[in-house]
Amino acid sequence: MDNRNHLPLPAYTNELPKKAESRQGGGFKPLGNRNKVLYHQENINKATQIATSFAEVKEKFRGNINPNLIYRIKVNQSVDITNFSNILNAMGGLTILSVADNRKGYWVVFADDKELNVFKEKLAQYSGVVPNGHKYDFFNAIDGIEDIPLEEKIGESILEDPLTEGQTYHLNIELWRMEDEQIHKFIRELEENYRGNQSFRINDKLIMRSFVLLRVQMNKSIFDEIISLKEIARIERPMLPLFNISDHRQIDISEVEVIAPPDNATGILVVDSGIISNHPLLEKAVGDEQNFQSGEREGQDIVGHGTAVAGMSIYNDLETSIHERKFQPTNWLFSAKVMYGETDFYGNVTPIYDETKLLENQLNEAIRVFLDNPDNNIKVVNISFGNSYEIVGSRNTRQFPLANLIDELALEYRGVVFVVSTGNQKPVNFYELEDMIEQYPKFMVENPDFKIINPATAALALTVGSIAPAVRIANYRAEEEIWNPIAREAEPSPFSRVGFGINGMIKPELVNHGGNLILRKNFNRVVENVGGKMTILSNKITESLFGFDTGTSFSAPKISNIIGQIANNFPNASANFLKNLLLQSTSVTPVPNMRYTPSKNDKAKLQMTGYGMPNLDKAMYSQDNRIVLLDEGVIGINKIKVYTVNLPNSFFVTPGSKILSVVLTFDPPVRATRGDSYLGNQMEFKLFHTVNPDEVVSQYGVINYNGDETEDSTPPLLKPYEVVLKPGVNLRNKGCHQKAWRVFTRELKVPLQTPITLVLRNLNKWIPDPDHSQSYCISLVVEHAAIIDLYSTVRTEVQERVRTRQ
Incomplete structure (x- = not known):
C-alpha cells in the first residue's frame, strides 16, 4: 500500500x-444440560483407560522404574485454586502440577490413587448412580479426565523433522514438577534403567521450583520407549546456535561502506561519557562534541558507554548494518561528556562524576550549550544513566531534582524530545538462578529494588525500558550445556527497571531491544552467554569495532533514533507532536502470564513495557x-x-x-x-x-x-x-x-x-x-x-x- x-x-x-x-463497582456453577448418567459412563471409561495405560507402562519398565501416574483434568470454569486444590487432594491424593491459563482448560495432576478408585466412587455419588450419595458439586467444574496425548509431549522440531534410526541425538526432556524426592527418584531410576547402554546418557539437569529439565543423549529407539512415561512433559531438540562472536570481531573497516547523514538531517544529543570521535563508524556523523567535566581533560570516551550509546542513537540496528556491510547514520550526532572513567589496579574502568560539581549543573550547562545553538538542529536528547540509590517510591513520592531539571528543560525547549532509560537492576544480586527463572517476570514488579530510578521519573521525558531480542546462543555445545534464556523474544528484559513513576504515571512508556540474560550454572557459579547481549560500538577501536553488552542504556537510544527519523520528516514539529506520533505507532509486546487478576495483570504489563514498541513507518505515514x-x-x-x-x-x-x-x-x-x-x-x-x-x-x-x-x-x-x-x-x-x-x-x-x-x-x-x-x-x-x-x-x-x- x-x-x-x-x-x-x-x-x-x-x-x-x-x-x-x-x-x-460490581459453589461451582451447575451445568443445567448435563446428563449425569452419560457423564458418569464417559468418565468411568476414561478412568479405566488411564489406569490401563499406566499398568502397561509399569509392565514395560518393570523392575527398574517405578512410574508415577499423571493425567489431566479439563476444567470448564474459573475456580479458586486453593479450594479446588484441596478438593482434588481429597480425591485420591491428587496434586496439581499445572494449572490452565485463566484457570479454565486442562489441569495436569499427579495421583497417589493408581486405580482412580476414589475418583470413581465420588463420581458415582455425584451422578446419582449411588443413591443418596454426596452431591460433590465440584464435578460441575470438571468436563472430564484423560491421558495426556503422546503427540502433545513431542516438540515441534521433532514433529517437523522426526528422529531416524542409526543416529544419536542430544535432546531436552522436561519433566512434570513433582516433589523433590519423587523427581530425584525418577531420574535415578531412569539412569539405572539404561545403565551400560551407550545410546543413553543424562549430561545435565536443572531442577527448578516449577519445572525440571534434562539434557539427554539418546537414539530413536529409546525416545520411542520413554515418551510413554507419564513423568515426561515434553521432549524437544535444544535451540541451535545462531550467533558467532567472531563474525563481528573480525570485521575490518575496509570491508564496509560508511556514509555521512543527509545534510538536512536533525541532530541527536547524547549526554554520557563522551565518544571516540574518530571511530570509523562515528566520525562522518559527528556534529560537535564537548567536555563538561574536569576529571579528564580530553573529550575521548575512556569508559566506552557513551560511544556505545551514540552508535545506537544514529544507527539503531547495528546488526542490519553489519549484515549489509553498509553504515549510514540517520541523524547528526552531538556528544556532551559529563562523566569520566576511573581505572583501578586491575585495569577495570568505572564511570564517575566530578566530586565538586553537581551533576545537575553539568547536565544543565551541557544541554543549554547545544540546544541554544540553532545550527545544531537538535530534536532529541538521550540520557542513558541514572542514580541507583534514588528509586521511585523508596523514601518519598516527590520528584527527584535531576528528573525535575529535565522536565524544566523540556518545558523551555518545547521542540526537543528528552529520552531517558529506566535503569538496570541485576537479578543475580537478589535471586538464585532457579528462583530467577521461577519468579520471572513477577520479581520485576514485586521487588521494590527493580523500580525505576532518577532521572527516569521525569514526567515530560519519554522513559524507555528493555525487551529481549530473538534468543540466540553463542559458542554452544549442546551435549554439555543447558542455557536458560530468562526472557523469550519481545518479553521484558529481566534486568529492566519498571514503573510506575511519580504519582502513578505510566513509566516506562516505551520499550526496545536491550538484550537478555541467558544463564547457566557452572560449578555453583552463574555464567552468562554473550548471545543475550546487544552488538554495540566499541571504544577500543584498535582491538575491535564492536563489543557486546546489555541494558536499557541501549534500548533508549534506539527510541531516540526513531524520534530522530520522525523529526527528519517533520523538521518543524513540536515535542508534543513527535511524541504523539511515536506513541501512536506502538504495539503491545508480550508479557508472560503472572496469574494476577486481570486488572492487576494489565497494570503489571504497563509497569514493565508501557505502551510497547514503536514502528517508524506507522509513526510517519x-x-x-x-x-x-x-x-x-x-x-x-x-x-x-x-x-x-x-x-x-x-x-x-x-x-x-x-x-x-x-x-x-x-x-x-x-x-x-x-x-x-x-x-x-x-x-x-x-x-x-x-x-x-x-x-x-x-x-x-x-x-x-x-x-x-x-x-x-x-x-x-x-x-x-x-x-x-x-x-x-x-x-x-x-x-x-x-x-x-x-x-x-x-x-x-x-x-x-x-x-x-x-x-x-x-x-x-x-x-x-x-x-x-x-x-x-x-x-x-x-x-x-x-x-x-x-x-x-x-x-x-x-x-x-x-x-x-x-
Whole structure:
C-alpha cells in the first residue's frame, strides 16, 4: 500500500466548561444440560483407560522404574485454586502440577490413587448412580479426565523433522514438577534403567521450583520407549546456535561502506561519557562534541558507554548494518561528556562524576550549550544513566531534582524530545538462578529494588525500558550445556527497571531491544552467554569495532533514533507532536502470564513495557486502511474540547477486527514540592460512537469542577455510547503521555456506528493562573484489518470541514 500523509483531526466545538460524576463497582456453577448418567459412563471409561495405560507402562519398565501416574483434568470454569486444590487432594491424593491459563482448560495432576478408585466412587455419588450419595458439586467444574496425548509431549522440531534410526541425538526432556524426592527418584531410576547402554546418557539437569529439565543423549529407539512415561512433559531438540562472536570481531573497516547523514538531517544529543570521535563508524556523523567535566581533560570516551550509546542513537540496528556491510547514520550526532572513567589496579574502568560539581549543573550547562545553538538542529536528547540509590517510591513520592531539571528543560525547549532509560537492576544480586527463572517476570514488579530510578521519573521525558531480542546462543555445545534464556523474544528484559513513576504515571512508556540474560550454572557459579547481549560500538577501536553488552542504556537510544527519523520528516514539529506520533505507532509486546487478576495483570504489563514498541513507518505515514488524524492546539484550565469524524460504512460492515486508538501528549508545568500532584494540570479524553456530537456537547456543557475529581467522568446518558478504552482513564491520566485503544472483534450491545466523537478535558491541580493555556497534541487512529480504502473518504470529509471552519 502507498504511504499517505496524516490528516487533521477536526474540532467540533471550541472550549466548553465541564462536570464530574461517579463510578460503579460490581459453589461451582451447575451445568443445567448435563446428563449425569452419560457423564458418569464417559468418565468411568476414561478412568479405566488411564489406569490401563499406566499398568502397561509399569509392565514395560518393570523392575527398574517405578512410574508415577499423571493425567489431566479439563476444567470448564474459573475456580479458586486453593479450594479446588484441596478438593482434588481429597480425591485420591491428587496434586496439581499445572494449572490452565485463566484457570479454565486442562489441569495436569499427579495421583497417589493408581486405580482412580476414589475418583470413581465420588463420581458415582455425584451422578446419582449411588443413591443418596454426596452431591460433590465440584464435578460441575470438571468436563472430564484423560491421558495426556503422546503427540502433545513431542516438540515441534521433532514433529517437523522426526528422529531416524542409526543416529544419536542430544535432546531436552522436561519433566512434570513433582516433589523433590519423587523427581530425584525418577531420574535415578531412569539412569539405572539404561545403565551400560551407550545410546543413553543424562549430561545435565536443572531442577527448578516449577519445572525440571534434562539434557539427554539418546537414539530413536529409546525416545520411542520413554515418551510413554507419564513423568515426561515434553521432549524437544535444544535451540541451535545462531550467533558467532567472531563474525563481528573480525570485521575490518575496509570491508564496509560508511556514509555521512543527509545534510538536512536533525541532530541527536547524547549526554554520557563522551565518544571516540574518530571511530570509523562515528566520525562522518559527528556534529560537535564537548567536555563538561574536569576529571579528564580530553573529550575521548575512556569508559566506552557513551560511544556505545551514540552508535545506537544514529544507527539503531547495528546488526542490519553489519549484515549489509553498509553504515549510514540517520541523524547528526552531538556528544556532551559529563562523566569520566576511573581505572583501578586491575585495569577495570568505572564511570564517575566530578566530586565538586553537581551533576545537575553539568547536565544543565551541557544541554543549554547545544540546544541554544540553532545550527545544531537538535530534536532529541538521550540520557542513558541514572542514580541507583534514588528509586521511585523508596523514601518519598516527590520528584527527584535531576528528573525535575529535565522536565524544566523540556518545558523551555518545547521542540526537543528528552529520552531517558529506566535503569538496570541485576537479578543475580537478589535471586538464585532457579528462583530467577521461577519468579520471572513477577520479581520485576514485586521487588521494590527493580523500580525505576532518577532521572527516569521525569514526567515530560519519554522513559524507555528493555525487551529481549530473538534468543540466540553463542559458542554452544549442546551435549554439555543447558542455557536458560530468562526472557523469550519481545518479553521484558529481566534486568529492566519498571514503573510506575511519580504519582502513578505510566513509566516506562516505551520499550526496545536491550538484550537478555541467558544463564547457566557452572560449578555453583552463574555464567552468562554473550548471545543475550546487544552488538554495540566499541571504544577500543584498535582491538575491535564492536563489543557486546546489555541494558536499557541501549534500548533508549534506539527510541531516540526513531524520534530522530520522525523529526527528519517533520523538521518543524513540536515535542508534543513527535511524541504523539511515536506513541501512536506502538504495539503491545508480550508479557508472560503472572496469574494476577486481570486488572492487576494489565497494570503489571504497563509497569514493565508501557505502551510497547514503536514502528517508524506507522509513526510517519497513514495507509488506506489505517488513518492517523491529529490536532495540535491549546486549551484553557477546566475546559473541554470536542472532536468528531465521520467514517465510511465500510469500516463498520467489512469483516475483520477494527481498532480505535487515541494518544494525548501535553507539557504541563511541574513542581517537585507537590508530592500530591507533580503536574500542575491533568488532562484526559473519552471516546464515543453513534451519538450525535451535539448531544455530547450538551451533556458536557454544564460542569462544576473543584479540582478533586477522581471518579468516572462520563455523563450517564452517554454511557451506552462510550468506547471503553484500555488502559482505563484513571490509570492513564496520571501522566502527560497517554495512550488508550480498543480492538473490536465482535459487535457491541449498541452497534458501533459513525460518528466517532472525542472529548478532551483539562483539569486544574494547582496552577494559580486561571488564564493558563495548555499546549497539547491529540490524535485518533482508525484502523481496519482488511485492506480497504478508508483514507480517501475520510480525507474528503475532513478537508471540507476544515475549509468550512476557515
